[in-house]
Amino acid sequence: MSTTGLQSFARLLTLEGGEGAGKSTVLEALRRELDAQGHEVVCTREPGGTPLAEMIRTLLLDPGHEPPSPETELLLMFASRAQHVRDTVLPALARGAWVISDRFTDSSYAYQGGGRGLDEAWIADLERRVVGIRPGMTLLLDVPVAQGRARAGGREQAADRIERERDEFFERARAVFLARAAAEPDRFRVVDATRDATAVAAEACALLRDYQAQ
Numbered sequence: 102m103s104t105t106g107l108q109s110f111a112r113l114l115t116l117e118g119g120e121g122a123g124k125s126t127v128l129e130a131l132r133r134e135l136d137a138q139g140h141e142v143v144c145t146r147e148p149g150g151t152p153l154a155e156m157i158r159t160l161l162l163d164p165g166h167e168p169p170s171p172e173t174e175l176l177l178m179f180a181s182r183a184q185h186v187r188d189t190v191l192p193a194l195a196r197g198a199w200v201i202s203d204r205f206t207d208s209s210y211a212y213q214g215g216g217r218g219l220d221e222a223w224i225a226d227l228e229r230r231v232v233g234i235r236p237g238m239t240l241l242l243d244v245p246v247a248q249g250r251a252r253a254g255g256r257e258q259a260a261d262r263i264e265r266e267r268d269e270f271f272e273r274a275r276a277v278f279l280a281r282a283a284a285e286p287d288r289f290r291v292v293d294a295t296r297d298a299t300a301v302a303a304e305a306c307a308l309l310r311d312y313q314a315q
């Protein structure tokens with residue numbers, strides 16, 4: 102247990118970054134790398150990662166009902182995470198699997214803290230009480246907001262509720278991600294995600310191998 106009151110799990114890897122940063126692409130590359138090494142790998146995501154948590158995700162991202170208050174949004178993110186940690190992440194770690202999560206608690210600091218302006222101390226309290234764990238390594242795929250949004254905008258599906266936010270919201274979230282990475286250099290690796298997808302995935306796999314060799 103660290104001074105933060107959170108238990109760190111070496112085999113829990115998380116991917117963070119803005120919209121269109123390329124997390125899905127990198128997740129697949131890391132999955133293949135660990136699979137080739139002969140490990141069991143569980144790939145998951147937040148919000149979501151269990152049937153109930155995926156239902157909460159649908160509620161969170163649906164633009165069709167009244168906008169949740171920032172507080173509702175934060176608590177739903179943590180409700181989803183509480184279920185995800187207990188039903189998916191911890192059981193997988195307990196049997197020795199590697200877990201790669203597309204987003205985790207850092208996203209709540211970035212979007213609900215930075216983006217919505219909610220109190221960071223409240224988020225930290227929820228993290229301690231509801232989550233209790235943190236990843237051994239977090240890859241922050243960093244890309245300017247406009248570039249990431251342009252990539253994501255090229256997709257077929259319509260923008261979800263959070264994707265409809267203004268650029269300033271995402272700029273504040275990006276600043277929090279970068280500040281958290283600077284504050285926790287042992288856990289975070291910041292990857293320049295402006296490069297082509299192959300180069301980004303190759304760097305992510307190299308960082309994973311370095312991390313395993315530590």
Ligand code: Z5A
Nearest residue numbers: 120121122123124125126147148208209212252263297298
């Ligand atoms: N959220 C929150 O507010 N609080 C929380 O606690 C949590 C989440 C956990 C849903 O997350 C929303 O929930 C999210 C944050 C919020 N809203 N936003 N923003 P999500 O992870 O499902 O949503 P997302 O970040 O919008 O996903 P995304 O746009 O799919 O991002 P991605 O996975 O990083 O990108 P991708 O799917 O890999 O790539 C997107 C497109 O770019 C695709 O066409 C790729 O082919 C292309 N791409 C990828 N990499 C490259 C490179 N390197 N070059 C060129 N093109 C590329």
